[in-house]
Amino acid sequence: MTAPIAIIGTGIAGLAAAQALQQAGLSVQLFDKSRGPGGRMSSKRSEAGSLDMGAQYFTARDRRFVNQVQQWVTAGCVEQWTPQLYNSNAGVLSPSPDEQVRWVGTPRMSAIARQMLGELPVEYSCRITEVFRGTQHWHLQDAEGRGHGPFSQVVIALPAPQATALLATVPKLAAAAAGVQMDPTWAVALAFDAPLQTAMQGCFIQDSPLDWVARDRSKPGRDTNRDTWVLHASASWSRQHIDLSREAVIERLHGAFAELLDCVMPPPSFSLAHRWLYARPVGGREWSSLADADLGLYVCGDWCLSGRVEGAWLSGNDAARKLLAHLE
Template sequence: MAEFAVIGAGLAGISLAHQLIEAGHTCVVFEKSRGLGGRLATRRLEHWQADHGAQYFTASSAAFQAEVGRWLQRGWVKPWAVTPWRLTREQLSPSPDKRERFVGTPNMNAMVHGLAEGIPLYRQTRIDRLEADGDRWRLWDEHGEHYGRFDAVILTAPLAQSQALLPAEVIGAAELDSQNMTPTWAVAIAFAETTGIEADAVFVKDGIVGWAARDSAKPDRPQQHETWVMHFTAQWSANHLDASPELLQQQVVEVLERLTNATLPEIHQSFSHRWLYAQATTLEPIQQWHPASRIGLAGDWTQGNRIEAAWISAHRLATILLDEFA
């Protein structure tokens, strides 16, 4: 039986820990934030909530489809029967496709919380240094507290945060220098009354906002207000990392006004959130396990940039580790 440390309690980290523990190993997860799920995020306010991170997910591979089937049985996710629209400078029109979309219920991170049950977890614990201790690893947090010793360490935080923890001698670490993750500003708005907008989700093909969705139209989202979530494009977000809430709200209101012929109702409440590491731009899979150092890497950015990629990365690394530490 091996002892593993997993850094990051997003879908990749929790899925990996869940599989390792089910196989009989010991696994401890360290998360710098208070909540779980990373970009699978839902913020609750008075009488409304909004999924300000990942908006939905799809399942392409047979392995992930089987996993989503288990989540469906447990009530952690539901299909979102939405027909996205497409907004260009010339027109707004339905853009139907055959992709089945899913959301967590009643929050986007419901499946992460479900999988995390029974996993030893340190929240609000930022690990900032790995120290080799013989053939094992000791972890140090930002306050000088140490944890371990562990047979292997798995890094599942976003690319830059994982790179900062990688010892220089880790074989294959140099390939990460060609990887990159782009930022995204998200804005959520709750209206005092209904907007009258016909579309529930819109891919915006021009301008600085790339996505708009009626969040309150998702399944199991009981709330008293019509809510919308909008994501800005990566380029605009990167150029406006310090954008004010007023500027962000002004820009998204202009987009929503293009979706309706009527005047928008009064805004009840709103918030903005900057995702500094939102999406990977280099989609080539990387080496996930470095046996000489006993350090592994998982997360959507190791396999792509979608929720399915996060789970696939954990599933593949778990298979390697279970063979390595059999």
């Protein structure tokens, strides 16, 4: 019996690769350091309802991804989001002319990852720290010192800095991943008992500690009776304040939000801060995925392409395609 394929990471890229390989009749085993799937597509359950702290929405341009989105719509885990969008430049608010179609998971972003995962075998709260090859097979070691394997092939679907650490046995791939810089993002959720007096449901922001805010409950299917907002700090502000306490981050971004709306803003009845160390790649690439097919090691992620949700899905599928082509 052929050894299964290990997939490290259950974000959209890892799940896309796992789905494609399973559909081709291969056995896979997924690993993730978190307690659930989705990566930056995961959602945070809280007393204020479910909150999308990472990816806020996604678009679909590539025909293959458009087809996948339609399948998600049919499955009931994706709907179109049509927010009232604004731009803020130098403190001046204006309606956004951007009319592209935006999609969100329902009733939360993580619903997409749950749907993709299905019945695939996965081990959560398992941080893989080493990937090494024996005489014939790959083996993994986790942070608790436990071994996993043997595996016939390995797919690493992690942010570039985390992938680099697992590519010691393949210097060429390690060098490529090491050359990718990824920016951090501080995310803050605020909930208010009374709705804020604004028509805004999303805003792209310049010249501020913030670069995006969204009225989270304006998305379809959200389960809250409070006015919930998610604020994303800019990459430059997040880098400069990467080690700031969560309480201080909430205070400063709450202040920037009040300045954006130019109103007296009540204290929130709920607040939460989350730090994404590797939120988005700096610059785009056209790698699709990285591979050493002879060794049986593949690397995928949004950073291999556009940095978008679509890029993650395409990258995972490309890694699976390369793997399957080598097995033919």
